[in-house]
Amino acid sequence: MNPSGPMKLAVRSNSSEETVGLGQKLGKLLTSGDVVALIGELGSGKTWFTKGIARGLDVPAETIVTSPSFTLVNCYEGRLPLYHMDGYRLEEASEFINAGLEEYFYMDGISVLEWADKWPELLPAWHLKARFKILGPDSREITFEGNHPRARQIIEAIEEELMREN
Amino acid sequence: MLILGLDTSCDDTSAAVLEDGRIVLSNIIQSQVKLHQPHGGVVPELASREHIRNIMHVAQEALKTAQVKTEEIAAVAVTIGPGLIGSLLVGLYYAKGLAYGLGIPLVAVNHLEGHILSVFLEEDHPPFPFIILTVAGGHTSIYYVKDFGHYEQMGQTLDDAAGEAFDKVAKILGLGYPGGPVIERAAKKGDRERIKFPRAYLAKDSLDFSFSGLKTAVALYVKEWEKGGKDVTLEDISASFQEAVVDVLADKLILAARKKGVRHVCMAGGVASNSRLRERLLEVTGANGLKAYWPRPAYCTDNGAMIALAGYHRFMRGEVADLSIDVKSRFPIGQNA
Numbered sequence: 001m002n003p004s005g006p007m008k009l010a011v012r013s014n015s016s017e018e019t020v021g022l023g024q025k026l027g028k029l030l031t032s033g034d035v036v037a038l039i040g041e042l043g044s045g046k047t048w049f050t051k052g053i054a055r056g057l058d059v060p061a062e063t064i065v066t067s068p069s070f071t072l073v074n075c076y077e078g079r080l081p082l083y084h085m086d087g088y089r090l091e092e093a094s095e096f097i098n099a100g101l102e103e104y105f106y107m108d109g110i111s112v113l114e115w116a117d118k119w120p121e122l123l124p125a126w127h128l129k130a131r132f133k134i135l136g137p138d139s140r141e142i143t144f145e146g147n148h149p150r151a152r153q154i155i156e157a158i159e160e161e162l163m164r165e166n
Numbered sequence: 167m168l169i170l171g172l173d174t175s176c177d178d179t180s181a182a183v184l185e186d187g188r189i190v191l192s193n194i195i196q197s198q199v200k201l202h203q204p205h206g207g208v209v210p211e212l213a214s215r216e217h218i219r220n221i222m223h224v225a226q227e228a229l230k231t232a233q234v235k236t237e238e239i240a241a242v243a244v245t246i247g248p249g250l251i252g253s254l255l256v257g258l259y260y261a262k263g264l265a266y267g268l269g270i271p272l273v274a275v276n277h278l279e280g281h282i283l284s285v286f287l288e289e290d291h292p293p294f295p296f297i298i299l300t301v302a303g304g305h306t307s308i309y310y311v312k313d314f315g316h317y318e319q320m321g322q323t324l325d326d327a328a329g330e331a332f333d334k335v336a337k338i339l340g341l342g343y344p345g346g347p348v349i350e351r352a353a354k355k356g357d358r359e360r361i362k363f364p365r366a367y368l369a370k371d372s373l374d375f376s377f378s379g380l381k382t383a384v385a386l387y388v389k390e391w392e393k394g395g396k397d398v399t400l401e402d403i404s405a406s407f408q409e410a411v412v413d414v415l416a417d418k419l420i421l422a423a424r425k426k427g428v429r430h431v432c433m434a435g436g437v438a439s440n441s442r443l444r445e446r447l448l449e450v451t452g453a454n455g456l457k458a459y460w461p462r463p464a465y466c467t468d469n470g471a472m473i474a475l476a477g478y479h480r481f482m483r484g485e486v487a488d489l490s491i492d493v494k495s496r497f498p499i500g501q502n503a
Contacts, residue, residue, distance in 0.1 A: 043382025067326045070304040
């Protein structure tokens with residue numbers, strides 16, 4: 001791996017349950033201030049992945065994480081607050097800022113943003129990217145990507161966790 | 167007794183005057199659909215700015231139409247959640263100003279409770295207990311309703327709301343916004359049996375919904391379809407998609423009624439205006455010896471009348487809000503304001 005380029009880790013998921021499981025692994029590793037940028041087309045598993053992050057953050061199981069496309073942001077209480085945001089309906093960076101969404105990146109808690117590739121300039125430097133690719137009706141490829149030391153640290157920890165499992 | 171009801175939870179600014187918890191004297195809805203059309207959805211910054219522009223004249227129009235003076239209002243009821251924070255704030259602060267200025271009580275209402283009780287705005291309303299499906303862009307849930315203020319959620323969507331699925335599929339099909347009406351219109355000319363899209367019933371006996379798989383199935387299908395060679399029209403895809411949503415909604419409503427041994431089955435919220443859903447609900451309730459109810463379209467979309475009605479019942483129970491109350495983007499129905 002080129003040490004100067006972004007670090008990447010691709011993981012295959014064969015079902016929405018596996019996608020939730022992967023999200024849960026990530027959720028367990030997150031600390032206050034972390035920002036997870038989700039990128040991928042409609043139906044590629046972004047909301048289900050976030051269900052897993054919520055589980056990894058000990059959000060109570062009876063709390064159901066649903067799509068924030070309509071509400072723009074849903075907040076959940078776990079061991080840390082989780083702000084689940086969605087840029088699907090927005091076009092301009094100014095709309096994102098005026099809706100007050102950018103502020104969540106700098107609050108105590110975890111920010112997860114769907115459709116994060118719309119305004120890359122708004123993401124804090126330390127964000128971790130997760131790209132979702134549809135391989136077939138149920139299978140997905142989820143690629144973690146990061147440049148910042150914090151993002152690299154998280155990716156390494158996920159890799160270790162996956163290796164321990166196998 | 168007159169209640170002024172205000173709702174600014176999403177893209178409509180609405181105000182209504184309700185007399186004695188039953189008679190709608192006025193119900194003014196200023197829709198922002200035209201404004202949002204180029205964006206393919208509600209843009210919140212536009213929404214809150216428009217609410218600020220509209221709220222005063224919409225409220226005054228409601229009083230004028232009802233031929234009521236401001237001083238005759240006994241209480242002002244307002245939606246405090248769930249919804250878009252920026253939009254909710256406009257309604258709440260206008261309501262606070264009115265309540266403070268007139269020296270009348272402020273009543274905080276849950277938007278979902280408004281939808282649940284909207285069936286009481288019609289002459290032919292169900293007796294308690296009943297089952298109701300609230301189905302719109304931001305929510306899809308089934309409730310067992312024992313009485314005013316007594317709601318048991320039996321199921322809800324695990325991912326996308328049904329109205330959201332309509333909006334996203336309309337975007338995939340290039341049909342525009344809002345998704346519900348444009349897909350319904352296209353579907354009328356299509357064959358609903360043409361494509362067998364998946365129906366997510368989840369676990370046996372589950373009253374939860376999942377529409378994200380259906381959305382993905384349509385997206386994958388359209389990708390193939392765009393390559394050409396298929397003897398299928400855009401209208402067929404619309405009709406087949408709509409049928410998949412309608413099937414699950416109708417079947418789960420019947421299942422809920424059977425579980426509770428209830429004979430009265432209702433639906434409310436924007437998607438409840440869908441004519442194919444109404445047709446199916448009549449079929450399945452008829453076949454099962456049940457009776458179906460839904461309010462007219464003006465009470466299905468977000469409206470002030472349902473908020474006034476829910477506010478009236480809260481007010482009668484003495485549930486008056488403090489002026490320091492804040493909005494709530496998430497607001498489960500069992501939770502107190």
